[in-house]
Amino acid sequence: MKKIKVHEGRAYYPMPCAVVGAKIGEKANYLTVAWFSMVNPDPPYLAIAMNKAHYTNLGIKTNRTFSLNIPSVDIAEKVDYCGLVSGKKFDKATIFETFYGELETAPMVKECPFNVECRLVQTVELPAEDLFIGEIITAYCDENCLTGGTPDLKKINSFILSMPDKRYRALGQDIGSAWDMGKKHIKK
Amino acid sequence: MKKIKVHEGRAYYPMPCAVVGAKIGEKANYLTVAWFSMVNPDPPYLAIAMNKAHYTNLGIKTNRTFSLNIPSVDIAEKVDYCGLVSGKKFDKATIFETFYGELETAPMVKECPFNVECRLVQTVELPAEDLFIGEIITAYCDENCLTGGTPDLKKINSFILSMPDKRYRALGQDIGSAWDMGKKHIKK
Numbered sequence: 001m002k003k004i005k006v007h008e009g010r011a012y013y014p015m016p017c018a019v020v021g022a023k024i025g026e027k028a029n030y031l032t033v034a035w036f037s038m039v040n041p042d043p044p045y046l047a048i049a050m051n052k053a054h055y056t057n058l059g060i061k062t063n064r065t066f067s068l069n070i071p072s073v074d075i076a077e078k079v080d081y082c083g084l085v086s087g088k089k090f091d092k093a094t095i096f097e098t099f100y101g102e103l104e105t106a107p108m109v110k111e112c113p114f115n116v117e118c119r120l121v122q123t124v125e126l127p128a129e130d131l132f133i134g135e136i137i138t139a140y141c142d143e144n145c146l147t148g149g150t151p152d153l154k155k156i157n158s159f160i161l162s163m164p165d166k167r168y169r170a171l172g173q174d175i176g177s178a179w180d181m182g183k184k185h186i187k188k
Numbered sequence: 189m190k191k192i193k194v195h196e197g198r199a200y201y202p203m204p205c206a207v208v209g210a211k212i213g214e215k216a217n218y219l220t221v222a223w224f225s226m227v228n229p230d231p232p233y234l235a236i237a238m239n240k241a242h243y244t245n246l247g248i249k250t251n252r253t254f255s256l257n258i259p260s261v262d263i264a265e266k267v268d269y270c271g272l273v274s275g276k277k278f279d280k281a282t283i284f285e286t287f288y289g290e291l292e293t294a295p296m297v298k299e300c301p302f303n304v305e306c307r308l309v310q311t312v313e314l315p316a317e318d319l320f321i322g323e324i325i326t327a328y329c330d331e332n333c334l335t336g337g338t339p340d341l342k343k344i345n346s347f348i349l350s351m352p353d354k355r356y357r358a359l360g361q362d363i364g365s366a367w368d369m370g371k372k373h374i375k376k
Binding site for chain 2: 004007010012018038041043044045073076080081082085099110113115116122124127133139143151152153154158162165167170172174180187
């Protein structure tokens with residue numbers, strides 16, 4: 001297949017979707033993000049890239065805490081809303097039910113089946129973004145999304161952002177077992 | 189729904205899958221990764237967290253270049269293989285057809301429909317991982333995965349890693365339009 005040079009402005013892959021929570025003044029604020037990843041296993045660190053213009057960044061910098069909330073397909077419209085408007089102008093605390101955990105300044109979204117609260121470890125300054133690296137202090141999961149006491153992504157029923165076509169997509173067909181299906185290629 | 193505290197060792201979300209390419213000595217080496225994200229739009233930066241023990245890290249540090257290759261469902265077994273064995277012991281250059289772009293030291297996987305070659309901008313040292321931040325210099329896409337000259341994730345047919353159940357999953361049902369379906373919640 002012929003390789004064609006395309007605009008180098010983005011990498012295209014299935015981007016996870018989440019809602020970041022931060023407290024600004026006395027209020028919870030929420031922002032939808034797709035640029036995040038686990039970055040360290042132990043201690044468990046998460047990194048989230050957020051454009052410096054976002055209102056939510058202020059809360060993270062002030063309290064040095066934030067949450068990451070993994071939504072289900074059912075609430076995709078509300079999640080999308082949190083990426084459409086700024087907390088500077090709209091009170092996004094009212095769109096979800098908020099709960100707090102151990103950190104007290106990392107508001108979490110009750111409607112999202114999986115939530116982690118993080119303490120900020122480091123901020124990497126990039127040209128347009130703050131890359132916030134946080135340590136996961138506590139993780140929460142809806143009781144009905146557990147299998148054998150462990151979070152179950154099928155039950156969480158999360159979705160991804162497909163770019164550049166700007167579509168949300170549910171997870172589809174099981175195509176195999178990780179750290180397993182490639183064993184046939186190992187030459188003894 | 190009742191929230192249950194679960195082990196805080198990870199955040200669970202649909203993790204994207206990719207193959208990182210680096211040159212070590214005269215050879216291409218490939219490693220499967222799931223902990224990566226775009227982190228800056230312009231200039232376009234990608235960040236990839238890779239455990240310091242990986243052989244591939246050496247190539248990235250030496251040449252200060254790497255590639256990220258987005259695979260399709262069709263080659264999931266080969267992608268899984270690249271996460272099972274180390275380039276210290278196995279010659280992973282032979283599992284894929286390699287091509288080089290402008291950077292000359294960032295081997296790319298021809299069988300992956302979408303590829304970017306990156307120049308290392310910064311390495312953030314985390315407890316167990318190197319967080320490599322690279323600028324995308326050139327992006328390539330298979331001609332048959334373009335729609336109107338732009339990469340099309342449906343045609344690329346990529347997959348995600350579901351954790352903690354360790355399953356690869358294809359992308360599923362379209363559930364709506366991003367930056368759009370939430371507009372009904374905007375109060376005028």
